[in-house]
Amino acid sequence: MNVPEPKPLPRWARRKDARPEEIIAAALELFVERGYASTRLDDVAAHAGVSKGTLYLYFENKEELFKAVVRGNMLPVLQHGEDLVQAFSGSSADLVRQLVRGWWELTGSTRIAGIPKLVIAESGNFPDLAKFYYDEVIQRALSMFRDVLQRGVDSGEFREVDNDHLVHVALAPLVMLAVWGHSFGCCEREKLQPARYLDAYLDMLLHSLQLAQAQEKMHARTKK
Amino acid sequence: MNVPEPKPLPRWARRKDARPEEIIAAALELFVERGYASTRLDDVAAHAGVSKGTLYLYFENKEELFKAVVRGNMLPVLQHGEDLVQAFSGSSADLVRQLVRGWWELTGSTRIAGIPKLVIAESGNFPDLAKFYYDEVIQRALSMFRDVLQRGVDSGEFREVDNDHLVHVALAPLVMLAVWGHSFGCCEREKLQPARYLDAYLDMLLHSLQLAQAQEKMHARTKK
Amino acid sequence: MNVPEPKPLPRWARRKDARPEEIIAAALELFVERGYASTRLDDVAAHAGVSKGTLYLYFENKEELFKAVVRGNMLPVLQHGEDLVQAFSGSSADLVRQLVRGWWELTGSTRIAGIPKLVIAESGNFPDLAKFYYDEVIQRALSMFRDVLQRGVDSGEFREVDNDHLVHVALAPLVMLAVWGHSFGCCEREKLQPARYLDAYLDMLLHSLQLAQAQEKMHARTKK
Amino acid sequence: MNVPEPKPLPRWARRKDARPEEIIAAALELFVERGYASTRLDDVAAHAGVSKGTLYLYFENKEELFKAVVRGNMLPVLQHGEDLVQAFSGSSADLVRQLVRGWWELTGSTRIAGIPKLVIAESGNFPDLAKFYYDEVIQRALSMFRDVLQRGVDSGEFREVDNDHLVHVALAPLVMLAVWGHSFGCCEREKLQPARYLDAYLDMLLHSLQLAQAQEKMHARTKK
DNA sequence: TATGAATGAGGATTCATTCAT
DNA sequence: TATGAATGAATCCTCATTCAT
Numbered sequence: 037m038n039v040p041e042p043k044p045l046p047r048w049a050r051r052k053d054a055r056p057e058e059i060i061a062a063a064l065e066l067f068v069e070r071g072y073a074s075t076r077l078d079d080v081a082a083h084a085g086v087s088k089g090t091l092y093l094y095f096e097n098k099e100e101l102f103k104a105v106v107r108g109n110m111l112p113v114l115q116h117g118e119d120l121v122q123a124f125s126g127s128s129a130d131l132v133r134q135l136v137r138g139w140w141e142l143t144g145s146t147r148i149a150g151i152p153k154l155v156i157a158e159s160g161n162f163p164d165l166a167k168f169y170y171d172e173v174i175q176r177a178l179s180m181f182r183d184v185l186q187r188g189v190d191s192g193e194f195r196e197v198d199n200d201h202l203v204h205v206a207l208a209p210l211v212m213l214a215v216w217g218h219s220f221g222c223c224e225r226e227k228l229q230p231a232r233y234l235d236a237y238l239d240m241l242l243h244s245l246q247l248a249q250a251q252e253k254m255h256a257r258t259k260k
Numbered sequence: 261m262n263v264p265e266p267k268p269l270p271r272w273a274r275r276k277d278a279r280p281e282e283i284i285a286a287a288l289e290l291f292v293e294r295g296y297a298s299t300r301l302d303d304v305a306a307h308a309g310v311s312k313g314t315l316y317l318y319f320e321n322k323e324e325l326f327k328a329v330v331r332g333n334m335l336p337v338l339q340h341g342e343d344l345v346q347a348f349s350g351s352s353a354d355l356v357r358q359l360v361r362g363w364w365e366l367t368g369s370t371r372i373a374g375i376p377k378l379v380i381a382e383s384g385n386f387p388d389l390a391k392f393y394y395d396e397v398i399q400r401a402l403s404m405f406r407d408v409l410q411r412g413v414d415s416g417e418f419r420e421v422d423n424d425h426l427v428h429v430a431l432a433p434l435v436m437l438a439v440w441g442h443s444f445g446c447c448e449r450e451k452l453q454p455a456r457y458l459d460a461y462l463d464m465l466l467h468s469l470q471l472a473q474a475q476e477k478m479h480a481r482t483k484k
Numbered sequence: 485m486n487v488p489e490p491k492p493l494p495r496w497a498r499r500k501d502a503r504p505e506e507i508i509a510a511a512l513e514l515f516v517e518r519g520y521a522s523t524r525l526d527d528v529a530a531h532a533g534v535s536k537g538t539l540y541l542y543f544e545n546k547e548e549l550f551k552a553v554v555r556g557n558m559l560p561v562l563q564h565g566e567d568l569v570q571a572f573s574g575s576s577a578d579l580v581r582q583l584v585r586g587w588w589e590l591t592g593s594t595r596i597a598g599i600p601k602l603v604i605a606e607s608g609n610f611p612d613l614a615k616f617y618y619d620e621v622i623q624r625a626l627s628m629f630r631d632v633l634q635r636g637v638d639s640g641e642f643r644e645v646d647n648d649h650l651v652h653v654a655l656a657p658l659v660m661l662a663v664w665g666h667s668f669g670c671c672e673r674e675k676l677q678p679a680r681y682l683d684a685y686l687d688m689l690l691h692s693l694q695l696a697q698a699q700e701k702m703h704a705r706t707k708k
Numbered sequence: 709m710n711v712p713e714p715k716p717l718p719r720w721a722r723r724k725d726a727r728p729e730e731i732i733a734a735a736l737e738l739f740v741e742r743g744y745a746s747t748r749l750d751d752v753a754a755h756a757g758v759s760k761g762t763l764y765l766y767f768e769n770k771e772e773l774f775k776a777v778v779r780g781n782m783l784p785v786l787q788h789g790e791d792l793v794q795a796f797s798g799s800s801a802d803l804v805r806q807l808v809r810g811w812w813e814l815t816g817s818t819r820i821a822g823i824p825k826l827v828i829a830e831s832g833n834f835p836d837l838a839k840f841y842y843d844e845v846i847q848r849a850l851s852m853f854r855d856v857l858q859r860g861v862d863s864g865e866f867r868e869v870d871n872d873h874l875v876h877v878a879l880a881p882l883v884m885l886a887v888w889g890h891s892f893g894c895c896e897r898e899k900l901q902p903a904r905y906l907d908a909y910l911d912m913l914l915h916s917l918q919l920a921q922a923q924e925k926m927h928a929r930t931k932k
Numbered sequence: 933t934a935t936g937a938a939t940g941a942g943g944a945t946t947c948a949t950t951c952a953t
Numbered sequence: 954t955a956t957g958a959a960t961g962a963a964t965c966c967t968c969a970t971t972c973a974t
Contacts, residue, residue, distance in 0.1 A: 073297040157381030159443040170447035201460035208436035209429045219383040223394035236425035244468035521745040605829030607891040618895035649908035656884035657877045667831040671842035684873035692916035
């Protein structure tokens with residue numbers, strides 16, 4: 037690795053490999069900004085600095101490009117979360133906190149945060165995208181969260197709950213936070229503060245998971 | 261001839277009054293089913309049993325029809341909730357339960373449940389619809405929920421919380437339930453059961469709001 | 485005439501007779517203002533204070549209404565000119581002057597002045613209107629003018645000219661004056677002054693018609 | 709292969725340059741024949757041998773195409789006239805004759821002669837087209853004619869006149885000749901003969917401009 | 933005679949996709 | 954690989970005309 041790479045490929049060759057990613061990045065930006073239907077491939081091409089025809093060299097059609105945008109951006113995020121869970125060794129409450137705050141730090145200020153809204157909006161038009169998203173994103177996220185909660189229950193940290201349904205409930209406010217920023221966020225006079233929203237969320241979630249005895253302690257701590 | 265005919269109401273005049281509602285109903289169905297962009301006015305007209313031109317007698321254009329659909333269906337729902345809160349005299353926890361379950365019973369099995377997704381999806385394309393929805397639906401719902409929580413805090417039933425942010429968090433799972441049914445609901449192998457989802461939601465929410473001492477009792481009861 | 489009319493017909497009955505004229509007046513205003521294609525019968529009806537359906541009680545369709553507007557407004561103007569010529573006993577030059585100035589005073593400030601432009605504009609779409617206008621308006625006007633010029637030639641007042649072609653030439657500036665006000669008039673910074681335009685026109689026309697000897701006198705007079 | 713192929717110019721690239729003109733030519737024909745409103749872009753496309761969509765590659769919409777038709781065809785005509793005036797060295801009367809007859813020879817048998825009527829007809833619907841036409845066509849034409857008349861006055865060839873108004877009057881018969889052919893021309897039993905019309909026009913105009921002494925000679929000559 | 937709700941043919945415009953170069 | 958000119962299906966919207974009342 038210390039060996040200087042000989043002959044860095046001429047610029048155009050490198051670009052060639054980068055093209056799909058550049059296109060996906062341009063498409064993500066525009067899809068998030070304008071929605072699927074209102075985004076013209078002309079504009080995507082212009083944004084990516086290529087011609088319209090070039091789009092079709094890399095993606096079969098608009099729909100496939102859309103899917104690639106979703107796939108290419110969501111999977112790394114999930115992987116990141118799963119890796120965190122895997123490696124974590126602290127309390128389950130801390131794991132929840134870190135997972136949630138880490139996720140937001142990673143994507144909250146990014147265009148990626150616009151994807152959930154996009155996919156929700158287009159789920160009806162692209163059933164197989166919805167299927168993919170459900171299988172590869174939602175299921176994995178639910179699964180991960182379910183495992184985390186179970187970890188807390190198993191360790192005696194959390195009370196027993198209807199885990200299968202609770203994970204849906206518990207993830208909802210996170211999804212909505214992402215959706216909010218790309219729907220009604222701009223209507224607000226006083227903008228919702230994500231950090232405080234997440235504090236309230238974690239407070240609620242963890243409060244509701246505490247065992248009775250722990251609750252007392254927490255309560256005491258809160259009062260302090 | 262002297263006998264006053266039962267006066268068969270003029271067929272058309274009567275229709276005129278009914279038409280807007282018929283059209284809105286047809287439009288709601290199709291918008292929810294296919295999304296705004298994919299819904300053709302031809303189809304809306306056919307569904308409403310009128311001609312394309314008739315649509316334009318009652319609605320200026322597709323966008324205005326869309327707004328009428330949202331307005332006409334969401335406002336009554338809100339009003340219903342506010343009336344309930346107004347008249348309610350039991351415990352705050354029961355009020356929350358009744359509000360949540362009542363809302364779902366009223367709209368859950370209806371096409372109205374598809375509106376939140378629709379509005380979210382189109383918020384970017386119709387900023388003034390988003391503004392309207394934010395002001396007349398979201399704000400009112402937040403306000404109502406905030407009042408309910410405050411009612412519980414004031415009565416000593418609930419603990420003190422960051423109410424302004426908590427209401428956002430607390431409403432999120434309800435919105436997501438409605439959205440879910442019109443996005444990924446059909447991808448599931450085992451369908452999400454709204455009743456159990458709401459149970460888990462109410463359990464979580466109310467658990468997290470209980471005062472420490474109440475918590476113990478609840479916990480005991482749950483175990484029972 | 486001094487006998488008070490017995491029983492003035494009830495107002496609605498009188499209106500009934502007046503309807504066609506009211507409609508024609510409303511249509512004239514709108515046709516002149518917006519052109520044929522851009523005038524909606526809805527608006528004509530509203531302007532005339534009747535319902536759209538009523539239009540069809542008096543006029544077969546839009547085209548026939550248009551023709552009625554043209555007929556009803558142009559023929560009286562022509563008649564007026566012909567009557568003047570018939571009755572006139574002064575010099576031919578004075579007859580020309582009076583005819584021209586009288587015509588403008590009669591119609592120049594009226595919506596009627598907008599008809600020539602309208603008919604020209606729609607001549608291609610309504611060949612039989614064009615035919616009618618050509619036969620009943622243009623031909624009669626040309627004829628009248630031709631007679632007036634011939635009157636001057638016959639009386640030794642005007643020189644001999646190619647009368648058949650000259651009348652076309654001679655009428656053109658009058659038609660254009662009317663057209664101008666409804667086409668480019670509003671583009672002008674300094675509005676064309678019809679009175680001075682007509683002065684220049686009459687000066688040109690009569691100058692060109694003078695016999696050589698008369699010319700000298702005229703010239704002398706002008707110099708004076 | 710070493711022999712440089714005669715380089716068959718890329719079929720499309722060449723077309724791209726030609727297309728706008730081809731489209732304008734097709735549009736001119738149809739606009740003149742049917743009027744603006746009655747001309748369908750479908751037909752323009754068909755006439756130009758392209759598809760409907762192609763029109764929109766070169767012109768933003770129907771209105772812009774219309775303007776391009778007017779601009780593209782009228783400006784060269786004007787330029788031609790101005791060049792003639794610039795270079796002319798004979799008598800002013802001859803300049804007038806040449807200008808008028810040259811203009812008609814250049815455009816009289818062309819579709820271009822239909823433009824004045826078109827612009828007049830649509831001036832109300834397209835105020836900025838009217839403004840353009842007024843500024844770039846009418847004003848320039850008036851200016852040119854005014855200069856020509858002034859040239860004659862300055863050289864002592866023409867008598868003094870109210871030049872500002874006379875130019876309007878003097879141009880009117882020329883405009884009407886062009887308009888006539890595209891409005892009532894086809895209604896005539898005996899077609900108006902442009903050459904004789906122009907003779908009558910020039911006779912009238914130049915007669916009216918002659919100085920008294922010249923008049924006598926002219927008159928003598930005419931009688932001859 | 934008068935109404936005005938309803939109709940539906942007709943045309944401008946958009947944009948994903950193709951394909952000759 | 955890359956281009957971008959060309960395509961044409963698809964859809965919104967208008968408005969003259971009809972007709973039941």
